[in-house]
Amino acid sequence: MTVTAEPLAEQAVLLRVPDPAALDRRDVAAGEELRDALLRAADDDEIKVIVLAGLASTGSSPATASTASTVAGPTPPEQADPAARLFYTGVRGLHQVTAYCKKVVIAEADGACGPTASALCLAADFVLASTRTTFASPFEVAEANYPLAVLTMRANRAKAWMLRGGAIDAAAAFEADFVNQVLAAPDLRGAVTDLARQVALMPLDGVTISKMNVGAAFDVVGVGREFDAVEAALAAGGARW
Amino acid sequence: MVAEATGSVRLTETDIPHVARILIDRPERGNAFTVAMCRELRSALSVLEADDDVKVIVIDPAGPDLSTGLDPAEAGSYHDNVPGLPAERVASLRARLRAGGDVFWGHQGLYDALLNCAKVTVLAARGRCLDIGLYLTLYCDIALAEEGSEFGGPRWQHVGVDGDVSMLLATVGRKRANELMFAGARWTSAQALSAGLVTGVVPDGKGTEAALDVARTVSTIMRDGIAAEKFLTLASTEKMGIGAGFATATYMSAMSSTIHFRPGEFNFLRARRACGVDEAVRQAEQAKTINKGRLWEFSTE
Numbered sequence: 001m002t003v004t005a006e007p008l009a010e011q012a013v014l015l016r017v018p019d020p021a022a023l024d025r026r027d028v029a030a031g032e033e034l035r036d037a038l039l040r041a042a043d044d045d046e047i048k049v050i051v052l053a054g055l056a057s058t059g060s061s062p063a064t065a066s067t068a069s070t071v072a073g074p075t076p077p078e079q080a081d082p083a084a085r086l087f088y089t090g091v092r093g094l095h096q097v098t099a100y101c102k103k104v105v106i107a108e109a110d111g112a113c114g115p116t117a118s119a120l121c122l123a124a125d126f127v128l129a130s131t132r133t134t135f136a137s138p139f140e141v142a143e144a145n146y147p148l149a150v151l152t153m154r155a156n157r158a159k160a161w162m163l164r165g166g167a168i169d170a171a172a173a174f175e176a177d178f179v180n181q182v183l184a185a186p187d188l189r190g191a192v193t194d195l196a197r198q199v200a201l202m203p204l205d206g207v208t209i210s211k212m213n214v215g216a217a218f219d220v221v222g223v224g225r226e227f228d229a230v231e232a233a234l235a236a237g238g239a240r241w
Numbered sequence: 242m243v244a245e246a247t248g249s250v251r252l253t254e255t256d257i258p259h260v261a262r263i264l265i266d267r268p269e270r271g272n273a274f275t276v277a278m279c280r281e282l283r284s285a286l287s288v289l290e291a292d293d294d295v296k297v298i299v300i301d302p303a304g305p306d307l308s309t310g311l312d313p314a315e316a317g318s319y320h321d322n323v324p325g326l327p328a329e330r331v332a333s334l335r336a337r338l339r340a341g342g343d344v345f346w347g348h349q350g351l352y353d354a355l356l357n358c359a360k361v362t363v364l365a366a367r368g369r370c371l372d373i374g375l376y377l378t379l380y381c382d383i384a385l386a387e388e389g390s391e392f393g394g395p396r397w398q399h400v401g402v403d404g405d406v407s408m409l410l411a412t413v414g415r416k417r418a419n420e421l422m423f424a425g426a427r428w429t430s431a432q433a434l435s436a437g438l439v440t441g442v443v444p445d446g447k448g449t450e451a452a453l454d455v456a457r458t459v460s461t462i463m464r465d466g467i468a469a470e471k472f473l474t475l476a477s478t479e480k481m482g483i484g485a486g487f488a489t490a491t492y493m494s495a496m497s498s499t500i501h502f503r504p505g506e507f508n509f510l511r512a513r514r515a516c517g518v519d520e521a522v523r524q525a526e527q528a529k530t531i532n533k534g535r536l537w538e539f540s541t542e
Binding site: 010104125126127148151152153154177178179180195198199201202203204205206207208209210212213214216217220221 | 397398399400401402403406407410411413414415416417419420422423424425436481482485486489490493496497500501502503505506507508
């Protein structure tokens with residue numbers, strides 16, 4: 001898998017994931033590659049906005065909610081190597097790097113998002129999705145951060161999704177405040193670009209202050225401690241599952 | 242009583258037993274708050290909190306707007322004359338911290354007083370509910386919005402999000418909050434209702450009446466019941482870390498007044514110095530019209 005970085009708009013970069021299924025297989029190289037690309041973009045003083053694209057499997061026809069979680073072929077967590085899972089869910093993992101990113105992260109979702117893609121959408125600051133998009137439960141295999149889900153969708157919805165599992169479609173995700181905007185697929189990239197331009201109008205110092213402010217709020221409600229807990233559980237051999 | 246003060250926030254009577262009303266009265270300036278008004282509102286809350294006869298406080302704006310925020314004429318200078326600290330050409334960090342705490346986020350500040358008020362607070366929101374108007378909406382117990390209301394924090398786009406975000410995240414959810422914080426979105430009353438920011442939406446011109454109606458209902462609850470419910474609510478907000486959010490906000494608001502603007506970024510602070518507040522605001526608004534109104538959109542394709 002080779003994550004490509006391409007300019008989207010002034011001070012906005014688009015990171016394209018070529019193989020989203022690799023993320024759900026807990027492919028270490030794929031996870032590392034995306035995480036490192038995110039960190040490089042976050043450390044680039046010329047970038048204020050990072051767009052994650054290619055997270056969903058589009059296939060030949062739109063996926064249905066009932067089949068979405070099987071499209072990406074996720075590996076159940078109990079079958080995955082704990083060390084590999086750390087690359088995704090630990091304190092320096094892909095989800096944590098996305099949630100606490102120093103720059104504003106926009107997830108572009110068009111198709112069937114597997115659990116890891118959904119977890120990345122959860123961690124992103126904004127999610128824009130096409131009408132055909134579905135989101136597998138980020139709790140199924142991705143060990144998503146529950147406090148972050150509560151902060152995003154509110155407790156009752158997050159709890160229901162965690163316990164019930166399954167995929168939700170774009171309309172349900174929008175209703176649950178998991179998604180900011182739902183558009184026809186041909187309009188998606190334009191809307192993402194517009195949003196990136198709008199966010200980039202904020203001074204870089206303002207972006208830094210704002211993201212630190214939000215990160216402090218995360219810590220208060222336990223988002224950081226949840227990453228710590230996952231790390232500790234995986235270090236102990238994955239007893240959390 | 243605050244009514245005799247020279248500012249534009251004052252207590253007024255209502256004909257409903259146990260219901261007091263605080264009037265924000267600067268309609269010709271969109272009810273933009275001066276620092277004095279912030280202190281007056283805080284004082285009014287203290288006066289009413291100490292009055293055992295009062296169960297409910299209605300906060301009501303005069304004119305068409307709840308508030309457009311801090312008076313731009315004072316936005317860059319409210320930390321210049323902090324008692325006990327030397328007046329310097331550029332305010333020190335401790336002066337900025339003290340001012341932000343004393344006026345807004347600290348234990349003597351407006352928002353702390355509102356969030357932790359022992360009486361039930363009911364807000365009549367109308368027109369522009371921006372910056373301070375948004376925070377009043379967040380921290381009142383019950384907020385009723387007239388249909389034509391709009392909610393947002395437009396200043397954030399110019400300097401960053403330098404206020405409390407904990408309560409905003411907890412109330413409207415993170416993704417929605419980000420629209421206000423990072424994308425300069427202004428929500429309609431319907432969107433504010435959908436997000437949980439306001440309790441209800443009423444027809445234009447009916448906000449005060451609706452707020453007083455709600456206050457009348459709440460005022461039938463026994464005093465001890467109100468005290469117990471408010472105490473439990475406050476205990477919950479503490480457990481949610483809102484108090485810690487206020488501490489962070491004090492720091493962030495001090496830091497945001499020292500930000501640097503890079504080439505190509507709209508320098509709000511320089512524009513204000515060069516051509517005055519009104520022109521700076523106009524230029525800033527012009528620079529951020531790209532995506533206005535596009536968020537919160539659902540296409541049925």
